[in-house]
Amino acid sequence: MNQGKMTNQDQRTNHEKMERALDAVQKAPRYTGGEMNTRIKEWEDTPLRFGFCFPDTYEVGMSHLGLKILYGLINRESWSLCERFFMPWTDMIAQMKENGIPLLSMESRHPMREFDVIGFTLQYEMSYTNILAMLDMGRIPLESRERDEADPIIVAGGPCAFNPEPLAPFIDAFMIGDGEDVMTELNRVILERKEKGESRQDCLRKLAQLDGVYVPGLYDVAYHEDGTVKSVTPVCPEARPTVLRRFVTDLDSAYYPEEIPVPYTEVVFDRIMLEIMRGCTRGCRFCQAGMLYRPVRERSMEHLAELAEKLVASTGYEEISLSSLSSGDYSCLPELIRELMRRLKDKRVSISLPSLRLDSVLKESLEETQQVKKTSLTFAPEAGTQRLRDVINKGVTEQDLLEKCRDAFEGGWSSVKLYFMDGLPTETTEDLDGIGDLARKVVAEYFRVPKPQRAKGLRVTVSASTFVPKPFTPFQWDAQDTIPQILEKQAYLKKALNIKGVTFNWHEPYLSYLEACFARGDRRLGAVLRRAYEKGCILDGWSETFDFGKWMEAFRECGLDPAFYANRVRPMDEILPWDHIDSGISKAYLRKEKERSSRAEVTKDCRQGCNGCGLQRYDGICSWAKGKGDAPCA
Amino acid sequence: MRMMAVFEKSERIRHIGHLDIQRSVQRGLRRSGLPVAYSGGFHPHILISFASALATGAAGKREIMDVTLAEPVTPELFLEKMNQAMPPELHLIEAAPMDDKAPAMMSLxxxxxxxxxxxxxxxxxxxxxxxxxxxxxxxxxxxxxxxxxxxxxxxxxxxxxxxxxxxxxxxxxxxxxxxxxxxxxxxxxxxxxxxxxxxxxxxxxxxxxxxxxxxxxxxxxxxxx
Missing domain, CATH: 3.30.70 (Alpha-Beta Plaits)
Structure with a gap:
């Protein structure tokens, strides 16, 4: 039904205007497109056109694995095409406004309105205003209820879709959970609508019947006088009372791209990302990803080695990172690394292991990696004392950390990054002192290595982020520290970390405060979001564009108190705004974990036996639920 | 052996700077499967040089690079393999073998x-x-x-x-x-x-x-x- 809306003449004009705009902006390569392995499929011959939107800049979006998976997956189908949209920077936005250019796709430069489906990936709460900005620049009405038959269907997925409520007014349908299967199912329904000329409303009702799809417009939310949620009620039979997330049970048979776009310019992660597994068995209590991406599913070594070879051949990248929440936990990591090195040695590819867990770093594999290229080492103790690490179930001991650091220093590394969080539940001054102590001990480990054996230039970087309580974690009922509390703690840490060889990084707490609001927000926050956008808030994740004052005005004008969302301890029996979304993890389990946390009791890794998180209720979902999972190299 | 190749930098990617073009060509060479020669030393790199850096913002119809290969390759095969491995925005037009002792194109x-x-x-x-x-x-x-x-x-x-x-x-x-x-x-x-x-x-x-x-x-x- 979108056909013929835009003439060739219009498209030429947009193209020419865009070329002019490119000459007037910084970082034009963000907008040029034409990268290796991107595809421009025949527009007229492809019935379903999907616009994949990453609501942040090109450099951030092109570093995102999910984009690459879905881009390949949609383009692989003969009947669908996928083109990319990114959030333009302010200078380009000004050019577009001035010259009347709508938001155009990177590939064929078609305006957003010409697509059948527009899909946003939700990786970060503070990119929400960018979604409104992109829809606006795409000349699509911001709210679902304002859209008519000619507008594309607006969908969203990704980790933040697990609490979809703050975005409920703007998104027609959310995909909850692993996207590989549901993406194609959703596209088929939308294609059918297009072919049969079905109404938008009928299409949305059909989408609501797909497993894992949540259509917020089909639910009524009622509130108590104190602002807490009273009920969430489906308004039609198609809408289910609760929406269970999707699971991809076998990663080896799930789609994974063998060709990925290679940007001309350097992006944040400019390398091959090989997803070796999905999920994490550790059960850190602050970690939303650790809950949302359960269960752990590993790709087989053979499959990974094949993918790596194909990706190296198709991209020419010089580096592969083994990516997952906890790569050190991959059942046969040393074997995998050895196999990759064997197959790729002549290709001059270095292998890097990000987010290494301290208790699973193998000296052996470190040395092997280094054979090709030295990469930096990152550890995340998260908290400064054993007590607090037990509270958050971060199963890492000081001894572990120091041993791994010594191994690294002996192996020729001289820079180590340590990640911590401030504001964790039950945190005291003692825990902050613990961060300083730990940093000092790491420095001492370096100097313990004899001078001729160690690499020069010790650099210990300590970063502290502010804890944000997230839905579907045992801390979902907890309060975030107030801004004054966080500022005080940061000032304290600054003094505690005034150590030679140590650099301390921290972020102002204002953004984390808003992140806390939106992470656990309800549907009413949609109004705040819209108001903030109308006041000019965009690109909030970037310090140069973030305007906290405007956000506070938006809250005030909507009659809502951010502290209600961020700083309030929620009673266990309160209906949470996301209770109608089922992550597969039971609320009873989260409650139990919260209780154990308050007693500083640790919970064992699922690989050592099932903890009963809730996934055991579903047949064939979690291979660890019945005792021992399959180790692909065993 | 050395191979001289003429390539185009399309108008669409005119804002890509010289260093990024260099890296893109290097990755293209790695994708091509051609026997590329690497420098020795601690950080080996592909032996390639460009006759002249083209300014950011400018397109180029006939830009020139000079690549060293570890084994002899015909210009035809070189062109074919490279054009399969390069984005259309950076395609090769012609190639010719060069004398190993010939001066760098840059100096000419x-x-x-x-x-x-x-x-x-x-x-x-x-x-x-x-x-x-x-x-x-x-x-x-x-x-x-x-x-x-x-x-x-x-x-x-x-x-x-x-x-x-x-x-x-x-x-x-x-x-x-x-x-x-x-x-x-x-x-x-x-x-x-x-x-x-x-x-x-x-x-x-x-x-x-x-x-x-x-x-x-x-x-x-x-x-x-």
């Missing part, structure tokens, strides 16, 4: 031929009209940016051909490591002659790189490989 560049596509008919007409006057002078000043300062220089001796038609200005100008006249300098000088206060937007395309023969006349650089 003497001049370049440019197309300046001027935005705005009126401005283009004014600039084109100023061309005879420009050619009639012995001195044409423009500002030259060096690493440390901005200085005035005479570009007239650096202009070897200059004409215009419609929205396009065509120029052949000196391009050596010692001195060169960049399209922006030419535009600046023409604007002054034409009485144009603000230089119009233009899209620069470097049409070809030129070397010189024994008589001092310009010949396409690729003929010197």
């Amino acid at each position: 560049v003497r001049a370049a031929e440019y197309d300046l596509a001027i935005d705005g008919e009126e401005a283009a007409a004014m600039l084109t009209a100023a061309i005879p006057a420009a050619l009639g002078q012995t001195e044409l000043t423009a500002m030259r940016k060096t690493k440390t300062k901005l200085e005035e220089c005479n570009i007239r001796p650096l202009i070897h051909a200059l004409d215009g038609a419609g929205n396009h200005i065509h120029a052949v100008m000196t391009l050596t490591e010692r001195e060169s006249c960049k399209p922006g300098m030419l535009l600046e000088a023409l604007c002054r002659l034409a009485g144009l206060e603000n230089p119009p937007r233009m899209v620069v395309t470097r049409l070809r790189l030129l070397g010189s023969d024994e008589t001092g006349g310009f010949i396409p650089l690729e003929k010197m490989a």
Whole structure:
């Protein structure tokens, strides 16, 4: 039904205007497109056109694995095409406004309105205003209820879709959970609508019947006088009372791209990302990803080695990172690394292991990696004392950390990054002192290595982020520290970390405060979001564009108190705004974990036996639920 | 063996800088499966050099690179493999084997031929009209940016051909490591002659790189490989 809306003449004009705009902006390569392995499929011959939107800049979006998976997956189908949209920077936005250019796709430069489906990936709460900005620049009405038959269907997925409520007014349908299967199912329904000329409303009702799809417009939310949620009620039979997330049970048979776009310019992660597994068995209590991406599913070594070879051949990248929440936990990591090195040695590819867990770093594999290229080492103790690490179930001991650091220093590394969080539940001054102590001990480990054996230039970087309580974690009922509390703690840490060889990084707490609001927000926050956008808030994740004052005005004008969302301890029996979304993890389990946390009791890794998180209720979902999972190299 | 190749940097990717183009070509070589030679040392890199860095913002019709291969390859195979491995925005036009001892292409560049596509008919007409006057002078000043300062220089001796038609200005100008006249300098000088206060937007395309023969006349650089 979108056909013929835009003439060739219009498209030429947009193209020419865009070329002019490119000459007037910084970082034009963000907008040029034409990268290796991107595809421009025949527009007229492809019935379903999907616009994949990453609501942040090109450099951030092109570093995102999910984009690459879905881009390949949609383009692989003969009947669908996928083109990319990114959030333009302010200078380009000004050019577009001035010259009347709508938001155009990177590939064929078609305006957003010409697509059948527009899909946003939700990786970060503070990119929400960018979604409104992109829809606006795409000349699509911001709210679902304002859209008519000619507008594309607006969908969203990704980790933040697990609490979809703050975005409920703007998104027609959310995909909850692993996207590989549901993406194609959703596209088929939308294609059918297009072919049969079905109404938008009928299409949305059909989408609501797909497993894992949540259509917020089909639910009524009622509130108590104190602002807490009273009920969430489906308004039609198609809408289910609760929406269970999707699971991809076998990663080896799930789609994974063998060709990925290679940007001309350097992006944040400019390398091959090989997803070796999905999920994490550790059960850190602050970690939303650790809950949302359960269960752990590993790709087989053979499959990974094949993918790596194909990706190296198709991209020419010089580096592969083994990516997952906890790569050190991959059942046969040393074997995998050895196999990759064997197959790729002549290709001059270095292998890097990000987010290494301290208790699973193998000296052996470190040395092997280094054979090709030295990469930096990152550890995340998260908290400064054993007590607090037990509270958050971060199963890492000081001894572990120091041993791994010594191994690294002996192996020729001289820079180590340590990640911590401030504001964790039950945190005291003692825990902050613990961060300083730990940093000092790491420095001492370096100097313990004899001078001729160690690499020069010790650099210990300590970063502290502010804890944000997230839905579907045992801390979902907890309060975030107030801004004054966080500022005080940061000032304290600054003094505690005034150590030679140590650099301390921290972020102002204002953004984390808003992140806390939106992470656990309800549907009413949609109004705040819209108001903030109308006041000019965009690109909030970037310090140069973030305007906290405007956000506070938006809250005030909507009659809502951010502290209600961020700083309030929620009673266990309160209906949470996301209770109608089922992550597969039971609320009873989260409650139990919260209780154990308050007693500083640790919970064992699922690989050592099932903890009963809730996934055991579903047949064939979690291979660890019945005792021992399959180790692909065993 | 050494292989000289002529390639195009399309207008669409004109804003990609030289270092990024270099990296893209290197990755293309890695994708091609051709027997690429690497330098020795601690950080091995692909042995490749470009005859001249093309400015960010400019397209190039016939840019030139010089690649060292570990084994002999025919130019036909080289072109075929590379064009399968490169994005259409950076495609190769021709290739020819080079003598291993031949001097670097970079050292042979003497001049370049440019197309300046001027935005705005009126401005283009004014600039084109100023061309005879420009050619009639012995001195044409423009500002030259060096690493440390901005200085005035005479570009007239650096202009070897200059004409215009419609929205396009065509120029052949000196391009050596010692001195060169960049399209922006030419535009600046023409604007002054034409009485144009603000230089119009233009899209620069470097049409070809030129070397010189024994008589001092310009010949396409690729003929010197």
